[in-house]
Amino acid sequence: MRRADLHVNDAVAILKRTPLTISALLDGLPDTWAHATEGEGTWSPYDVVGHLVHGERTDWIPRARHILSGVSRPFAPFDRTAQFTESEGKSLEDLLASFTDLRASNVAELLAMSLSRSDLERTGQHPDFGDVTLGQLLATWVVHDLDHVGQIARTMAKVYVDAVGPWSEYLSILHDRGPGGS
Amino acid sequence: MRRADLHVNDAVAILKRTPLTISALLDGLPDTWAHATEGEGTWSPYDVVGHLVHGERTDWIPRARHILSGVSRPFAPFDRTAQFTESEGKSLEDLLASFTDLRASNVAELLAMSLSRSDLERTGQHPDFGDVTLGQLLATWVVHDLDHVGQIARTMAKVYVDAVGPWSEYLSILHDRGPGGS
Numbered sequence A, B: 001m002r003r004a005d006l007h008v009n010d011a012v013a014i015l016k017r018t019p020l021t022i023s024a025l026l027d028g029l030p031d032t033w034a035h036a037t038e039g040e041g042t043w044s045p046y047d048v049v050g051h052l053v054h055g056e057r058t059d060w061i062p063r064a065r066h067i068l069s070g071v072s073r074p075f076a077p078f079d080r081t082a083q084f085t086e087s088e089g090k091s092l093e094d095l096l097a098s099f100t101d102l103r104a105s106n107v108a109e110l111l112a113m114s115l116s117r118s119d120l121e122r123t124g125q126h127p128d129f130g131d132v133t134l135g136q137l138l139a140t141w142v143v144h145d146l147d148h149v150g151q152i153a154r155t156m157a158k159v160y161v162d163a164v165g166p167w168s169e170y171l172s173i174l175h176d177r178g179p180g181g182s
Helices: A008-015 A018-026 A045-058 A060-069 A092-112 A134-160 A165-170 B008-015 B018-026 B045-058 B060-069 B092-112 B134-160 B165-170
Strands: A123-126 A130-133 B123-126 B130-133
Touching: A008 A092, A008 A134, A018 A045, A018 A092, A018 A134, A018 B018, A045 A060, A045 A092, A045 A134, A060 A092, A060 A123, A060 A134, A123 A134, A130 A134, A130 B165, A134 B134, A134 B165, A165 B130, A165 B134, B008 B092, B008 B134, B018 B045, B018 B092, B018 B134, B045 B060, B045 B092, B045 B134, B060 B092, B060 B123, B060 B134, B123 B134, B130 B134
Parallel strands: none
Antiparallel strands: A123 A130, B123 B130
């Protein structure tokens, strides 16, 4: 395994493409897939896209600005379930369009920050963890994208948990996580 | 959770978009991501794309034809590691282009089969499992795509397993599977 330090260009290579990845996975899909869940208390692909939209608005870039501003108060806590009210009345296509637009402007703002190695070592106060660096925040933004791409794939795969018959044994994604995870 | 029966149109909705999803995830990415693994004995995103190419050539549609032909011998076993020789000398972009072309012609062939509900109940002999239905084969094709999308996301996420610092606790994808899984 390569355990890499964060480099802004490598992070941006993922961040800028996630809207295209998620749109490729979901845009125009029947509800069989887009509204499937892994069971009670778990999220559908539609819910995940709403969560990503909320993150673009309130989490990553606002926290990066917070660190660079040097203020000592902790970050505002992130609301992990805001999408259950914010997505109301919006179609999957509305949410994908919002995510695409917000991500493009956030990546542009990240690049405009022209972060140096020493900027990446600057710290802010996480409400749970205490000191975190800007580099850790940006690495988390990347991994958070990939985590939700994996979650969408896993949730859709489980629609066919019975339909695959004996092949279930070879399809490890069907055995990852039970209801209650997200 | 919705545990759906297989419907050809729902399956095709996923199958036809997987090349775009995988290309969106990987096309043009730095080697930091494309050649990362989860450790000894695990596959990189590059390896996964080679495996998907081999499946298009030898697994799904050939097995569907085999079932519809009514012959009683078992399917030829599928070589899960063929990509380690077949991908030699090929770039990631070569493999993505092959996967895209092969998948498009395989989906066209699947649609041209105009499968009825009773066709989906027809059986073939799997070398390990014995009787499997055409419907189970097609559901497995879909889940196999999503399994590898999830694997690519997980493998890339782990590049930043250290870089995320204390956020690791919130990023469940970093704790799925150890070296040795694929």
